[in-house]
Amino acid sequence: GDSDDGGAEAGNSGGSMTIAQTSQPDALDPALAYTSQSWEPLWVVYTPPLTYRHAEGQEGTELIPGVAEALPEISDDGKTYSFKIREGLKYSNGKPVKASDFEHTIKRVLNLESGGTYLFEGIEGATDFIEGGDPKADITGIEADDATGEVTITLTEPDGTFSNVLATNFAGMVPASTPFENQSTKPPPGVGPYEITESVPNRQFTLSQVEGFDIPDVPKGKVDTITTRIVKSTSRQAQDVIGGKLDYMQDPPPTDLLAEIKASHSDRYKEWPTPSTYYFFLNQSIPPFDNEQAREAVNVAIDSTAIARIFGGRLKPSCNVIPSGIPGHEDPDPCPFGDPSAAGDVDEAKRLVEEAGVGGEKVTVYANNDSNRPQIGEYYTDLLNQIGFDADLKIIDGAIYFNTIGNEKTKAQTGLAAWYPDFAHPGSFLQQFDGTAIQPTNNSNYGYVNDPEINKGIADLLKEPDVATVADQWAELDRKAIEKSYLAPYGSEELTTFMSDRVDFDNCSLVHPLYGNDYTSFCLK
Amino acid sequence: MTRFVVRRLAQMLVVLFAVSVLTFLIFNVIPNGDPAVRMAGKTPTESQVEAIRADWGFDDSLPVQYVTTMEKVLGGSAISYFSQLNVRDQIVEGLPRTLSLAVGAAVLWMLAGVALGLLAALRAGRLSDRLLTVLALVGVSLPVFWLGALASYYLGFKAGWFPNGGYVPLTEDPLDWAHHLVLPWTVLAILFIGFYSRVLRSNVLDTMSEDYVRTARAKGLSERQVLLRHVLRNSLIPIVTLWGLDFGAVVAGGAILTETVFDLQGVGQYAAEAVGQLDVPPVLAVTMFGAFFIVVLSTVVDIVYAILDPRIRLT
Amino acid sequence: MALAFGALFVALVLCALAAPLWADLAGRGPEATNVTGKIEVDGRQVDVVSLDGTPIGPQWRSEYFLGADANGRDVMVRLLYGARNSLLIGIAAALLTTILATLVGLLAGYLGRWVDAVARSALDVIWAFPVILLGVALATALAVGGLQIGPFTLEAGSTAISIAVIAVVYVPYMARPIRGEVLALREKEFVEAARAQGAGPLRTMLSELLPNLSSTIVVFAPLMVANAILLEAALSFLGVGVVPPAPSWGNMIDAGVERLVTAPHLAIVPGAMLVATVLALNVLGDGVRDAFDPRSRASWGARRP
Amino acid sequence: MSAPHVGSADATAARVDPPGAGEPLLAVRDLAVSFPTESGAIRAVDGVSLDLAAGELLALVGGSGCGKSVTALTVMGLTRPQGARTEGSVHYRGRELLDASEDELRRVRGAEIAMVFQDPLSSLNPVLRVGDQIAEQILAHEDVTRAQARERAVELLGRVGIPAAARRAEGFPYELSGGMRQRAMIAMALSCGPRLLIADEPTTALDVTVQAQILDLIRELRDETGAGVLLITHDFGVVAEMADRVAVMDAGRIVEQAPVEEVFAAPRHPRTRALLDAVPRLDDPLPARRPPAEGEPVLALDGLEVAFPVRRRLLRRDSDLTVRAVDGVTLAVRPGETLGLVGESGSGKTTLARAAVRLIEPTGGTVSFAGRDITAASRRELQPLRSELQIVFQDPFGSLNPRKRVADIVGLPLRLHGLSKRDSAARVATLLERVGLEPEHADRWPHEFSGGQRQRIGIARALALSPRLVVLDEPVSALDVSVQTQIVDLLDELQRELGLAYLFVAHDLSVVRQVSDRVAVMYLGKLMEVAPVAELYERPVHPYTAALLAAIPVPDPSRRDRRVRGVAPSGEPPSPTDPPSGCVFHPRCPRATDVCREVVPPLAAHSDGHLAACHHPLTAAS
Numbered sequence A: 001g002d003s004d005d006g007g008a009e010a011g012n013s014g015g016s017m018t019i020a021q022t023s024q025p026d027a028l029d030p031a032l033a034y035t036s037q038s039w040e041p042l043w044v045v046y047t048p049p050l051t052y053r054h055a056e057g058q059e060g061t062e063l064i065p066g067v068a069e070a071l072p073e074i075s076d077d078g079k080t081y082s083f084k085i086r087e088g089l090k091y092s093n094g095k096p097v098k099a100s101d102f103e104h105t106i107k108r109v110l111n112l113e114s115g116g117t118y119l120f121e122g123i124e125g126a127t128d129f130i131e132g133g134d135p136k137a138d139i140t141g142i143e144a145d146d147a148t149g150e151v152t153i154t155l156t157e158p159d160g161t162f163s164n165v166l167a168t169n170f171a172g173m174v175p176a177s178t179p180f181e182n183q184s185t186k187p188p189p190g191v192g193p194y195e196i197t198e199s200v201p202n203r204q205f206t207l208s209q210v211e212g213f214d215i216p217d218v219p220k221g222k223v224d225t226i227t228t229r230i231v232k233s234t235s236r237q238a239q240d241v242i243g244g245k246l247d248y249m250q251d252p253p254p255t256d257l258l259a260e261i262k263a264s265h266s267d268r269y270k271e272w273p274t275p276s277t278y279y280f281f282l283n284q285s286i287p288p289f290d291n292e293q294a295r296e297a298v299n300v301a302i303d304s305t306a307i308a309r310i311f312g313g314r315l316k317p318s319c320n321v322i323p324s325g326i327p328g329h330e331d332p333d334p335c336p337f338g339d340p341s342a343a344g345d346v347d348e349a350k351r352l353v354e355e356a357g358v359g360g361e362k363v364t365v366y367a368n369n370d371s372n373r374p375q376i377g378e379y380y381t382d383l384l385n386q387i388g389f390d391a392d393l394k395i396i397d398g399a400i401y402f403n404t405i406g407n408e409k410t411k412a413q414t415g416l417a418a419w420y421p422d423f424a425h426p427g428s429f430l431q432q433f434d435g436t437a438i439q440p441t442n443n444s445n446y447g448y449v450n451d452p453e454i455n456k457g458i459a460d461l462l463k464e465p466d467v468a469t470v471a472d473q474w475a476e477l478d479r480k481a482i483e484k485s486y487l488a489p490y491g492s493e494e495l496t497t498f499m500s501d502r503v504d505f506d507n508c509s510l511v512h513p514l515y516g517n518d519y520t521s522f523c524l525k
Numbered sequence B: 001m002t003r004f005v006v007r008r009l010a011q012m013l014v015v016l017f018a019v020s021v022l023t024f025l026i027f028n029v030i031p032n033g034d035p036a037v038r039m040a041g042k043t044p045t046e047s048q049v050e051a052i053r054a055d056w057g058f059d060d061s062l063p064v065q066y067v068t069t070m071e072k073v074l075g076g077s078a079i080s081y082f083s084q085l086n087v088r089d090q091i092v093e094g095l096p097r098t099l100s101l102a103v104g105a106a107v108l109w110m111l112a113g114v115a116l117g118l119l120a121a122l123r124a125g126r127l128s129d130r131l132l133t134v135l136a137l138v139g140v141s142l143p144v145f146w147l148g149a150l151a152s153y154y155l156g157f158k159a160g161w162f163p164n165g166g167y168v169p170l171t172e173d174p175l176d177w178a179h180h181l182v183l184p185w186t187v188l189a190i191l192f193i194g195f196y197s198r199v200l201r202s203n204v205l206d207t208m209s210e211d212y213v214r215t216a217r218a219k220g221l222s223e224r225q226v227l228l229r230h231v232l233r234n235s236l237i238p239i240v241t242l243w244g245l246d247f248g249a250v251v252a253g254g255a256i257l258t259e260t261v262f263d264l265q266g267v268g269q270y271a272a273e274a275v276g277q278l279d280v281p282p283v284l285a286v287t288m289f290g291a292f293f294i295v296v297l298s299t300v301v302d303i304v305y306a307i308l309d310p311r312i313r314l315t
Numbered sequence C: 001m002a003l004a005f006g007a008l009f010v011a012l013v014l015c016a017l018a019a020p021l022w023a024d025l026a027g028r029g030p031e032a033t034n035v036t037g038k039i040e041v042d043g044r045q046v047d048v049v050s051l052d053g054t055p056i057g058p059q060w061r062s063e064y065f066l067g068a069d070a071n072g073r074d075v076m077v078r079l080l081y082g083a084r085n086s087l088l089i090g091i092a093a094a095l096l097t098t099i100l101a102t103l104v105g106l107l108a109g110y111l112g113r114w115v116d117a118v119a120r121s122a123l124d125v126i127w128a129f130p131v132i133l134l135g136v137a138l139a140t141a142l143a144v145g146g147l148q149i150g151p152f153t154l155e156a157g158s159t160a161i162s163i164a165v166i167a168v169v170y171v172p173y174m175a176r177p178i179r180g181e182v183l184a185l186r187e188k189e190f191v192e193a194a195r196a197q198g199a200g201p202l203r204t205m206l207s208e209l210l211p212n213l214s215s216t217i218v219v220f221a222p223l224m225v226a227n228a229i230l231l232e233a234a235l236s237f238l239g240v241g242v243v244p245p246a247p248s249w250g251n252m253i254d255a256g257v258e259r260l261v262t263a264p265h266l267a268i269v270p271g272a273m274l275v276a277t278v279l280a281l282n283v284l285g286d287g288v289r290d291a292f293d294p295r296s297r298a299s300w301g302a303r304r305p
Numbered sequence D: 001m002s003a004p005h006v007g008s009a010d011a012t013a014a015r016v017d018p019p020g021a022g023e024p025l026l027a028v029r030d031l032a033v034s035f036p037t038e039s040g041a042i043r044a045v046d047g048v049s050l051d052l053a054a055g056e057l058l059a060l061v062g063g064s065g066c067g068k069s070v071t072a073l074t075v076m077g078l079t080r081p082q083g084a085r086t087e088g089s090v091h092y093r094g095r096e097l098l099d100a101s102e103d104e105l106r107r108v109r110g111a112e113i114a115m116v117f118q119d120p121l122s123s124l125n126p127v128l129r130v131g132d133q134i135a136e137q138i139l140a141h142e143d144v145t146r147a148q149a150r151e152r153a154v155e156l157l158g159r160v161g162i163p164a165a166a167r168r169a170e171g172f173p174y175e176l177s178g179g180m181r182q183r184a185m186i187a188m189a190l191s192c193g194p195r196l197l198i199a200d201e202p203t204t205a206l207d208v209t210v211q212a213q214i215l216d217l218i219r220e221l222r223d224e225t226g227a228g229v230l231l232i233t234h235d236f237g238v239v240a241e242m243a244d245r246v247a248v249m250d251a252g253r254i255v256e257q258a259p260v261e262e263v264f265a266a267p268r269h270p271r272t273r274a275l276l277d278a279v280p281r282l283d284d285p286l287p288a289r290r291p292p293a294e295g296e297p298v299l300a301l302d303g304l305e306v307a308f309p310v311r312r313r314l315l316r317r318d319s320d321l322t323v324r325a326v327d328g329v330t331l332a333v334r335p336g337e338t339l340g341l342v343g344e345s346g347s348g349k350t351t352l353a354r355a356a357v358r359l360i361e362p363t364g365g366t367v368s369f370a371g372r373d374i375t376a377a378s379r380r381e382l383q384p385l386r387s388e389l390q391i392v393f394q395d396p397f398g399s400l401n402p403r404k405r406v407a408d409i410v411g412l413p414l415r416l417h418g419l420s421k422r423d424s425a426a427r428v429a430t431l432l433e434r435v436g437l438e439p440e441h442a443d444r445w446p447h448e449f450s451g452g453q454r455q456r457i458g459i460a461r462a463l464a465l466s467p468r469l470v471v472l473d474e475p476v477s478a479l480d481v482s483v484q485t486q487i488v489d490l491l492d493e494l495q496r497e498l499g500l501a502y503l504f505v506a507h508d509l510s511v512v513r514q515v516s517d518r519v520a521v522m523y524l525g526k527l528m529e530v531a532p533v534a535e536l537y538e539r540p541v542h543p544y545t546a547a548l549l550a551a552i553p554v555p556d557p558s559r560r561d562r563r564v565r566g567v568a569p570s571g572e573p574p575s576p577t578d579p580p581s582g583c584v585f586h587p588r589c590p591r592a593t594d595v596c597r598e599v600v601p602p603l604a605a606h607s608d609g610h611l612a613a614c615h616h617p618l619t620a621a622s
């Protein structure tokens, strides 16, 4: 991990790049942004108190001090976190960074109804602040002293993930003058190697390098400007990267062009594993998947290699919940329902369905319309039909898909789901199977998994601040969930880096395990 | 005239009102989940949802909600449920793109349609007429989205003659603007070229058998004068009005498929995406904008028609 | 020429009807996936869908005659079953449009007064609604929730939704000319004659006016079917028509354009079928118009978005 | 090129060609014209030979479809665009026109040979200004500026008697009345001083009073310019009035060609004789009619008013207007009698007829049928009366539903009155026989019948339920003269046998004279005069009636000069949206005085059963 200013030596500095995203990021405001599309650029614009090392693989999951001088001091009861803001730190607009800005940053998250609210609800007084609705009110659990730069946070309960929370983009520092409004069209200044200098929604936004940015272990970036264009079709993006009109595309090239890219442009294309879990949720609150055998049948029948082909090979088959790269991951040996890299056993599955007495039951499969997803849905629907169900498919726009299946009234029986972590912590995955977290709407426990043992296990393990010590216990919970077929996982997606000829691909395409391609590593030949 | 316009304006308001109510109802009466919950993001809390609900007035009765929403839409302060972006800004952003597409295509289809239609009429019954008929019918039978996708890939990406989609503002680089739009224009126009050439052909044939054309010949006008001043002029009147209506329809959303296929990101594409997301404010706004455009143009067309053809009365 | 294309259309319908026969021959149904399967080509076992997801091309034999799609399904079988869906929706929607439009046109044109005013405003409203947007809006909203109108339940995702949406969208295109024609007919002396004999409005409309609308209706019918098929394809292309895995030409094209590079047949074949069908109907319609009302341009008023 | 300036009076003399050594202006020899069609060639003209000298007026007469128009069009090369094949020769001033190049022909057309067509509305381009359409022709032939041409156009319009010509030149054809349009057409024809004028039924579409004016105009112009005129017509009255010589055409051939007196005095060809015989004449003896029946009127109209709202036009500031199509008409039809109703087009005859059978709602006054007030009767209340009160329509094509068989058309009233299918079929058969058709015709479609046969079907339908009164709205106007006679005879016969009463509407005074017991004259929605038929035709009291009678061309060339000129009303009927004050006829009336302008004359009795609405009746004076 000796990557002090890692990128500065390799590759040239200067120049500008034009890159593409498929749709306007959900927000260009750190308080609100909550997708990998927005986190990828915002990571290099808004540095939180803590951050992750700009490095690949396991090394990249290491927490390092960001705006904070050092990692926080945690009290013995695990409820108090304190850190000090680095001295002399400035925002991209030249104004000094103050300790009280931190409280303002968190207030914005809580006040703006951000998706990240839940992360900070454990702070003392946070719920009162939210309910009060008054942005000027104080959050009692946050003490900031501008004179010393000291920040102290008090939690109501110990939370082993809170250091990671302090490293999420939501905690990316913004000045206390930032209004309590979505700032996507005029993003506020931040502390980071880049600042957003232009933002035309749905068209493009531009990151420009910040003079004088200096935080140890956070690279300063190489190219002067990075302009992100919104180009709706990945096929066009890929064609333009091939033709040199774009320098980089965030999304994977469409399956259709992969073969050609791999054949002719392998020198500027790579695939890398993500800590993600792709699975079919199986709703155990309603028939037929309230029946364990019926769920098992699905697990037995699934052919991950078939789905891998639909992904154009960009899927690493696996059979458990916590993906590799995340503490607590442990490949079960053997997988309870057969090797994920081999074909499924349709006959056995048929038998199980028969035995469970659910043959011929109507099942509606839900899928979203993002790339490849309908096709997976079609595969899955046919598979369910093959093993004896009477299945149809319902395809819902990606923008409302998760709300739809997360609504109790939808009564979604089964369908596609995938999970990318908010931070490198097994809890981030298993929380989805926490029965106590089930909500009537916006539920993310799509399968309504409610196993007291698992619920308790999660609650206990989350209290432990040091994940490493309880990694095998997390793995145990994982195994329990899949043995009971609470879900039908089939693998982790592999994402890609595909760049134009102009880019110095070999030296300048660092892939961070959580944030993906690291813009500070980008450089031109 | 003034009274006609006033009456049409009143009718227009009624139609627009009905369109807005209908759109609103389509998305509100039919059960499709709670927009507040949808807006709240990945892991919302109950209080958050409540807050959104209060802010957008989702708890109010439908008529009140309608009024609230329409106030926002018409006042230009409506924002998308999802992107939180101002809807009017987005429409204003997309409009030059949609207009560039529509105007170019409309000019193209008018010119080509008239040329081919006239040619077919003059050659009526001969082989070239049959050929043009078949071509025209093929034209009206080609689905835009299919043709567009093929053209964009084969002529754009494969052959590299044209950009494979996208838009460059006219003000930025007029040549590049046109270069980006050649394929979309053509693809969108083909349907109308087929259609217009057929209409013009039959208009011309009908007009040629009119008594006043015989009169024109009896006056000793040259065939060219007869054709231009009498036949074509009269045959074009209905076409001009059609043109107005079609142009309105194209701007108002008829170009959705073309915009989507060529990723022009105009108003139509914006609406299509919003519809998929059940994002009511943009859909309402675009529908209102589109309906407004259609209604205004049809009024204009009526007036133009009455000017071109003095026999027509405005009712 | 019209006859030849009429015959082509009939042939297409017959092919669609014979879809199960071909499915038998090909050995798999329209929705049967076969992502990891292999078939024998020139004595070698070949993946139907390669490891990087590229489906096999046309084999020109009963199995995978036109190749496979990305899920390893038989394109030919899907094409034929897709024809069933496309034609069913097209014809049913056109039928419904015709019935609605005739009804509206007849009532509005003959009864006049407030009936006409209401009908015209309703048509204006539908007309002012951008067609595709209306289609997509209705279909999306219905697809999520379904709809219950009295005893009729439109289940989400059913073809009935597409049919209803398409039918409604095109009503103004046909109702307006019919209304115009009724207005003209109403002034004809034979209608007066019937009234002079004491015939009531219902009788006048049904036995005096309706028969005289038949040529208009006949002229419109093929064009309406053509338009409905195209709109269905457009809706399916936008993902709100026929719901996969059930095939329709529109959703096949939609899936196909994603594979233009590696498997162009996926987009070209259903597109060509669509064009052939619509062209057949258009030529037929053109011929019918020439035969039935050579001077009227009304039918060219039936347009599509 | 020194085209004579037709606007100047002294141009006339210069224009007369010296009769060039026997060389006629136009000489047509063995002209044959055929049109290729899918079902074989149609030989429309089959050997026509004609001569026309300068200054001469040759009338080409013949029944409908005999090839008159095709002959005329072929002379100008205007059948070429329709793909006609021609044989024979057309010599114009020594030049062969049949095989002339399009360019040569173009120079002749309009400049030397000009043509006036039958329907002036459809013959003018609806979207171009009248003045421009005339100027266009001048520009095509003469080297003048656009402004000069327009100026000439205005002059020409004034010359053919269009008041306020400059303003009219700026107008569009639809803004002119029928007569004005035909004048404009003539102005256009004259614009380049043609030597030959071909007028194809120039007055057929016009009212008699206007027809008289147009014919006068043509004659005057011929006298002034000395041009040869080929006048096509089917009306022997017009022939007698106008022609120097007559060519009678039948089935594509000229069957007789002679000076006009000869043709009338001693028609040689049977076809000529047949045509002449069919012409109704005002000087025929009145047919013997039963004395008008007494008793309660079957139909009584009292102060009947029908007004229609009129819509505005773009860019014209009319206020909200109504047309008072029928304006306070009081009239009665007695049992078994025929009441003729005449009037010029637009005078409200049809409206009155339709209101009488309650097809339209009167806006004022009452309609009584057999003593019962039916003004406000509902459809249900009317239903039983429908059997007794019937109507026959003008258009034999429009009044039969093209999609129904004759049996269903004639059977409709029967079925509506509850007859079974079988009974009604039997009755239909007898009805068809009764009107001179075959029972087998019941299974045919209307389009399989000729105009006359269709009108018979319409009559059969009206008779189906043994009515007491039949309203006949121009039952013969759309028919050929010979067919007219047959239908009139049929009606007469039926009346005698069934004791029907007729309200017989027509614009043709000669026909009305033949069938009526009494005649009512309408003008602009008002009754002008009602009288027994002999009274009315012999001693008209109202100047308007007198004018109408005077305007009818008499089919007798020997009486040509005795026609009373100047009695025919000047001008045309004013717009019904804006009727004149006082007596509506006063602007056209030679006897009008101040009182006529201010006071509406009441319908007053002048002798027994002779009523007229006039301040200055003709009784004493004439």
Ligand SMILES: Nc1ncnc2c1ncn2[C@@H]1O[C@H](COP(=O)(O)OP(=O)(O)OP(=O)(O)O)[C@@H](O)[C@H]1O
Pocket (backbone or CB within 6 Å): D035, D037, D042, D043, D044, D062, D063, D064, D065, D066, D067, D068, D069, D070, D071, D082, D234
């Ligand atoms: N363009 C054409 N094609 C085929 N047949 C035609 C054409 N023009 C005229 N005819 C036929 O030629 C015949 C003579 O027509 P024409 O118009 O000369 O009659 P007409 O004597 O002028 O009759 P009318 O008194 O009705 O005007 C008719 O039978 C008509 O149907």
Ligand SMILES: Nc1ncnc2c1ncn2[C@@H]1O[C@H](COP(=O)(O)OP(=O)(O)OP(=O)(O)O)[C@@H](O)[C@H]1O
Pocket (backbone or CB within 6 Å): D308, D309, D310, D323, D324, D325, D343, D344, D345, D346, D347, D348, D349, D350, D351, D352, D507, D576
């Ligand atoms: N439905 C209507 N709406 C408006 N105006 C009408 C209507 N019907 C008739 N008129 C007008 O009323 C007047 C009388 O018309 P009507 O048809 O009764 O005349 P007519 O004497 O029968 O003439 P013609 O000899 O041409 O048949 C005309 O000016 C006509 O334009």
Ligand SMILES: [Mg+2]
Pocket (backbone or CB within 6 Å): D068, D069, D070, D200
């Ligand atoms: Mg003629």
Ligand SMILES: [Mg+2]
Pocket (backbone or CB within 6 Å): D349, D350, D351, D474
């Ligand atoms: Mg009339």
